[in-house]
Amino acid sequence: MPITEYHRLARTPQLRWWKSVLGTLFIVAGGLALAIGLIVVAAIVAVLAGRPLDADGLPTLGPLPDLALTFLAVAALLPPTFAAARWIQGRPAGTLSSVTGRLRWPWMMACFGVAVVAVGILLGASAFLPAESSSADGGESLVGWPTFLVSALVAVHVVPVQAAAEEYVIRGWLMQAIGAYFKRPWLPIAVQALVFAALHGWGTPWGFADLVVFGVVAGWLTVWTGGLEAAIALHVANNLLGTVLLAAFGDLSTDETAADMPWQLVAVDVPVLIAYGMIVVFLKRRLLAGRGNDRNGALVGGPEARMHPAVAAVDAKADQTAEAGVDLAQTVSQDAQQPAVEPNRALSPDGVDALRSKTVPGVENVGAVGDGL
Template identity: 50%
Template sequence: MTAPLPHPTGLPYHRMGHCTGRHRWWRPALGTLLFLGACLVLNILLFALSYGVGAAAGLRELPDGGHDFGPVANTALDLTSIAIALPLILLAVWWPGQRSPGTLSSVDGRLRWRWLVRCLLAAVLPVAVLTVTAAFLPDSGADSGEFGAWVGWRSFLVSLVVLALLVPVQAAAEEYVFRGWLTQAVGAFVRSPWFAVLPQAVLFAAAHGWGTRWGFFGLLVFGLVAGWLTIRTGGLEAAVALHVLNNLLAFGVAAAVVDGLSSDETAADAPWQLALADMVTTLLYAALVLWLARRHQPQRLSSPAAGPVSSPAPVVP
């Protein structure tokens, strides 16, 4: 596989499709079609496998056609069906895209682990603020005692282990698909970062289903802010960090109560109070990341070429 070639002036994140000089108009379209087809096939195989195991074990059949393996196992299957997208989208970058999969992580051609850790630390405060705020919002159950029954430490710890293993991969998969592949696929044709960020944000919100108007708008804001931070910092680390902690919080709270993981509600179903609190904490996180970016200066453009390569002078005897 050809490594990324330095661009004469360096490329922003959304223009990384041009980093090797092999970009063609059909490569993003072909990569998207192959990715969607592979996702569909693998999810059908996963469903068939789980259905066969459930039928052989004589488990209760669910309305969607699957079998009830229990809240934790059902959640693990749902997370796995999304996590499958991560290796597939990297394969789409490598084969139809004809460039290094690392160019989807950042303009540096790799995932910048030190910057990722800094972003994770920056996300702790906004996520903690959101947790406390959500507990005191109307209809949260804090005042009326409507919280579900505690599942017990054994079940809760087992759930946390499963979630800790799968949620980071599931959240990263969504970021690599929406903030990564889609942003760069659109950015291959447009120079404006906002035209590259807007389509993925709309598709990200739509992929979570239509619940409430405020829930959809909250997801749209998340997609716009995460996409803007991706281009502003030159990589997916900031978006992945916030997405991972948000999802760990949501699934962790659900795992603490009986039948919490069995709920079909997503962020798209959020009431206006929770959606507004989520948007405020997302903007707070963006401010913290920008402050860190000014201090640590993560690479925003791909490395420029050192200069034009001149032809060697002929050797005269």
């Protein structure tokens, strides 16, 4: 049985258009509720600790805790996203991860290695840009090792879940919600890329365009590889290395995002993103060589992918319909190849019996015609 493509995994027997709308509202409301809860708890802790107020008049715990809180507020979207898939759409939450119903960790780590090199090239190129054109120049001097190690340790714990949450909501939930109604993946990929860029705010036209390219590459790799692993790896590497670089210069309070990227950096980033996609495709093909797998199958670790029961019902019904159509066509074709009865020649009793034995599904027994002759 063929494996359903990733963007079609929400097309289950329980599919209803209003469930996708309700699920989206549930994710937004649930994520906001959890994020507000985190912010309130942090504010209470800051007040009890006697911390000063920030520029907006709110209690602050300092640059590093505030940055961690920002990442965790985004990560708060992850639980309601899984809950929406399971409770509202009535499908396994694992189908948000990949066609295998789980996150393929060995494959994701392989992609992460490639992503680290790609992001490293981008950050290295930014060092050669003029100071006013670089968004990663940070402070003028490096901080001490103790401060840096603490910041890096916090980043390692909060950045991956923040980046994964964005991927599960945009490349997972949103693309599958749209893809359930479109066989081809290009419209879902385009829509999620535009939404992804818009959610990062408007900085420069070049920054917005770069985010769209990031979304297209990540979305296409998600569909092509059958899971979020390549997109998560790229997103985590990008955010984690960028945060660690800022921590090295003690510039964690910066409010710049990828939307503020200058054109000089975009000119480097776009080829790097495309190269990352090409290398991931190359690795996937090499690892699948000789296995006879569908490209959406399990790549590394575990048995070959099998369609989830919640999704299989739709494709099984389609397969049965197609097979029935083929059988009917073959039967009609075989009967059509039988020698025609010559006109003006009386049928013998044996000939009538022979005709009676041939029945085409959906057509009356032609032997009845012989009874009227």
